[in-house]
Amino acid sequence: MGTQQTPRQKKIAAALQKELSNMLQGTIREQGITNLLVSVTKVYVTTDLSLAKIFLSIFPKNKAKIYLNSIQENAFQINCDLASRMRNQLRKMPKFYFYMDDSLDYIEEIENAMKKPQNPIDKCEFLSEKQKNK
Numbered sequence: 001m002g003t004q005q006t007p008r009q010k011k012i013a014a015a016l017q018k019e020l021s022n023m024l025q026g027t028i029r030e031q032g033i034t035n036l037l038v039s040v041t042k043v044y045v046t047t048d049l050s051l052a053k054i055f056l057s058i059f060p061k062n063k064a065k066i067y068l069n070s071i072q073e074n075a076f077q078i079n080c081d082l083a084s085r086m087r088n089q090l091r092k093m094p095k096f097y098f099y100m101d102d103s104l105d106y107i108e109e110i111e112n113a114m115k116k117p118q119n120p121i122d123k124c125e126f127l128s129e130k131q132k133n134k
Helices: 007-030 061-073 075-085 103-115
Strands: 037-045 051-059 095-100
Touching: 007 037, 007 051, 007 075, 051 061, 061 075, 061 095, 075 095
Parallel strands: 051 095
Antiparallel strands: 037 051
16 A cells, blocks of 8 residues: 555545545434534545545544544445445445544644744754754
8 A cells, every 4th residue: 555556546546435424424414413523535446446445534533533433344235335335336335444644733733833933944053963964
């Protein structure tokens, strides 16, 4: 999954991302859950199309772990529901593995570090010796 994806993998990943987003948001609306946002940020499919790594961004952050665990526990049912929705597009549905996408948190940490008076980009004396040599 760390290598370059083929056009077929990209096309299947995009289709899965779109359908899964629609399905999750529809389920949230049907159950009447308010102030919850689940976004499918990225989908990676293996070359044999048997596994899919699905990255989710869940807001509010303080309940994200609870909702992610719930989604992971119901991965089989989500897989079955999505397979029935996409039966005319895919012959075989990959097995889903859900992960939390923390890239926005990482970006926020970098921005906060740059706003501090000890900004390592402006003043390299705040870097440790090990980091200066890189």
